[in-house]
Amino acid sequence: MKVKILNIKNFIPFIVIGCILWISYFYPRFLTLALGEKSPWISYLYIYGMGGVAFLLSLVWIFTRKKDSLRQKEEFLWLIALILGFLFIFFVHGLWIYISIEYPLYNP
Amino acid sequence: MNFGIEFSNISLIIIVVTIIAYFLMVTFFGAYFSKFSSNIHDFFFSGQRFAWWLPFISMMATGIGAYSYLKYSEQGLKTGMNSTMVYMNEWFIVPLFFFAWLPIMYWTKTRSIPQYFEKRFNTATRYLTIVILLAYIFYYIGYNLFTIGLAFQGIFGLPPFLTLPAITLILGFYVSLGGQTAVIFTDLVQGVLLYLAGCLAFGYGLYVLGGFSEFFHYLPLEHRLPFASFNQDPYFNSVGIFWGDALAGSIAFLFLNQGFLMRFLSVRSVNEARLAGMANIMITLPLSAIVVGSVGWLGKAILTKQEALNTALTPYGFLEIENSYHTFVNVVGYVVQSNPIVLGIILAALLAALMSTIDTLINAATAIFIYDIYKPLIKTNSSDKHYLKVAKFSTFGMTLLGLLLATWFFFQKGTLMSIHYRGIMVIVPSIVTTLLLGILWKRFNSISACSALVVGVSLTFMTLRFPEWIYPLRNFFYGSQTGDPFLFRALFGMIVSGLTGVVVCLFTKPADSDKIKGYTxxxxxxAIFSFKGRKPNFKRGKKITFLKIVLDNSLKKGEIALSNKNVKRLKAEEQDIIYVSDNRWYLGGLRSGHFTLANKHPKKDSVLLMAKDTLEKSYLLKDKTVFIKKII
Known part of the structure; x- marks a missing residue:
């Protein structure tokens, strides 16, 4: 008899949750060590890092359950639009921080 | 008369005239658009016939409420351009919204969030949800009215207990007249006014400071950045805002805000709703963030420049902000003092448009009352006319109830942002988690949903008394180590709700998959199949324009007939759902409707046949040409 509990699929949710917890714990600490708490880039990398995980996971979740819908041209175009939108706001925020740092500051 | 800020007579006249004109306009809108609300479906969802851009523009005004100007100006003054971050962090949860929540709500013809909970779970879950949602909406209504009172106080020096009842009466009056259509069209005007006021104020501020480069030069680095401090400031830090706002708050904002949902459901198809959503997130929200926060940034730059020069900016004098709640009014009064006409226009636009969010919320609360309480519990089988009448009266009642709640906010302490978050982060997490589990996990059953809601809300509420329960979580996620952990309250609520729901679900019988078809x-x-009543047709056809309507009363109500050639161009089949709309694009679908393709007619290609009843129901005009598009 096939032992169902050993099916790798049963463990996927636990592995995913474990990975999210691991990232949530270590990622901010790693960023702090690597950049320092005051770095102008640290919040950006944190938000897009954690947000990117949430974004990717939801896309994977949706399209593993709705594989057929990607065959519809309109659904596929919406998926591309979502990814491009993510990259666009990622770029705009990055540029914003870069300009903020580079532009001369008033120094009393 | 003793005003909050100094006015010239011209400013005062402009303010008074604009406000009177505004109230006349919204009352006219209410009266005019009431003719497009012949039943409650029209009253709340505008017949689901609008083009995407109409609700999109109206969302401009909905996304900016009275509280936005005051709250974000204060935050902008204190922490700078990162006041924009809560407006610009929705993208992470958009996939779930576009591909799961929006299609489910649209195709299952679900009208309210509690209704979804009943169909997905059971009646008990529905009523638990109603309590939580009404708490959420009324918290917003009360908070909006509170900030409207603050704005009048800041500008005129008038005590809120005098101004609020008058404003409440006017609001209740016009929303109850025209419903959602009046709200959407009024919001179009309000959106323009709000942006105009914000842009004028920002433009004048830049002029006072000596241009954009001077403005940016005098902003400290941390005030220039788009994100708050990593985890230092306990009241506004990136780690806390990510978990509290970008996840829980954004899901509540997009998924659970009945007002926004009604905007999305008022459009003619799911793809148009997605377009409206995308434009809202990519254009409206960032612009709104700048419009509402920029006056606070200006205030900071002016204060820094004053300090640097060690003197007042000539000829403007010293800028002083004694009460940060009045940052917007104080800074605008300062930068536009030399031009009484513009000052009048900005303040009048602000005051007149302050109601833009609250009208949506009142309409949303009424929708929940009618669909979830009155119709199923009080009077089940009555005429549409009766429900419409009750909807109008209850709109008025909801407004008055909001007024009572507004008084509570005047006893709260802290920044406007923190007062807002403190309530929202208790109310939303359990319902957000239950909703997500319901959509994504088909096994998730009604017992586990009820448990998740009850345990989640109770434990989250108890953290107001025992905030130390949140500390381990805050430490694990590396949040701020000091102060009130309110930014992590939502995450705490989501985790306890989620754990309760999952554990209960694993030990109980899975949900009946036949019963919940379409809701996961x-x-x-x-859901698409049951929307249409037969197999959907996803073939991409062409849009056909300039068709003439010819009446044919042999057709059934809701049916149309087209020529053979047009049917082929649409790639349509009999019984497909076809959208027919007046050709004039600027109407945005006000005169339009969804119909079933009955059969092919032998007449000219430019002819579309429909019965007189069908024509009247969709507000189409016989002498105006129409365009058609196949939906499914």
Whole structure:
């Protein structure tokens, strides 16, 4: 008899949750060590890092359950639009921080 | 008369005239658009016939409420351009919104969030949800009215207990007249006014400071950045805002805000709703963030420049902000003092448009009352006319109830942002988690949903008394180590709700998959099937324009007939759902409707046949040409 509990699929949710917890714990600490708490880039990398995980996971979740819908041209175009939108706001925020740092500051 | 800020007579006249004109306009809108609300479906969802851009523009005004100007100006003054971050962090949860929640709500013809909970789970879950949602909406209504009172106080020096009842009466009057259509069209005007006021104020501020480069030069680095401090400031830090706002708050904002949902459901198809959503997130929200926060940034730059020069800016004098709640009014009064006409226009636009969010919320609360309480519990089988009448009266009642709640806010302490978050982060997490589990996990059953809601709300509420329960979580996620952990309250609520729901679900019988067809991500195709009543047709056809309507009363109500050639161009089949709209694009679908393709007619290609009843129901005009598009 096939032992169902050993099916790798049963463990996927636990592995995913474990990975999210691991990232949530270590990622901010790693960023702090690597950049320092005051770095102008640290919040950006944190938000897009954690947000990117949430974004990717939801896309994977949706399209593993709705594989057929990607065959519809309109659904596929919406998926591309979502990814491009993510990259666009990622770029705009990055540029914003870069300009903020580079532009001369008033120094009393 | 003793005003909050100094006015010239011209400013005062402009303010008074604009406000009177505004109230006349909204009352006219209410009266005019009431003719497009012949039943409650029209009253709340505008017949689901609008083009995407109409609700999109109206969302401009909905996304900016009275509280936005005051709250974000204060935050902008204190922490700078990162006041924009809560407006610009929705993208992470958009996939779930576009591909799961929106199609489910649209195709299952679900009208309210509690209704979804009943169909997905059971009646008990529905009523638990109603309590939580009404708490959420009324918290917003009360908070909006509170900030409207603050704005009048800041500008005129008038005590809120005098101004608020008068404003409440006017609001209740016009929303109750025209419903959602009046709200959407009024919001179009309000959106323009709000942006105009914000842009004028920002433009004048830059002029006072000596241009954009001077403005940016005098902003400290941390005030220039788009994100708050990493985890230092306990009241506004990136780690806390990510978990509290970008996840829980954004889901509540997009998924659970009945007002926004009604905007999305008022459009003619799911793809148009997605377009409206995308434009809202990519254009409206960032612009709104700048419009509402920029006056606070200006205030900071002016204060820094004053300090640097060690003197007042000539000829403007010293800028002083004694009460940060009045940052917007104080800074605008300062930068536009030399031009009484513009000052009048900005303040009048602000005052007149302050109601833009609250009208949506009142309409949303009424929708929940009618669909979830009155119709199923009080009077089940009555005429549409009766429900419409009750909807109008209850709109008025909801407004008055909001007024009572507004008084509570005047006893709260802290920044406007923190007062806002403190309530929202108690109310939303359990319902957000239950909703997500319901959409994404078909096994998730009604017992586990009820448990998740009750345990989640109770434990989250108890953290107001025992905030130390949140500390381990805050430490694990590396949040701020000091102060009130309110930014992590939502995450705490989501985790306890989620754990309770999952554990209970694993030890109970899975949900009946036949009963919940269409209400989960896996079964959206079933929802589309039941929407149409037969297999959907996804073939991409062409849009056909300039068709003439010819009446044919042999057709059934809701049916149309087209020529053979047009049917082929649409790639349509009999019984497909066809959208027919007046050709004039600027109407945005006000005169339009969804119809079933009955059969082919032998007449000219430019002719579309429909019965007189069908024509009247969709507000189409016989002498105006129409365009058609196949939906499914």
């Amino acid at each position: 991500l896996d079964s959206i195709d079933d």
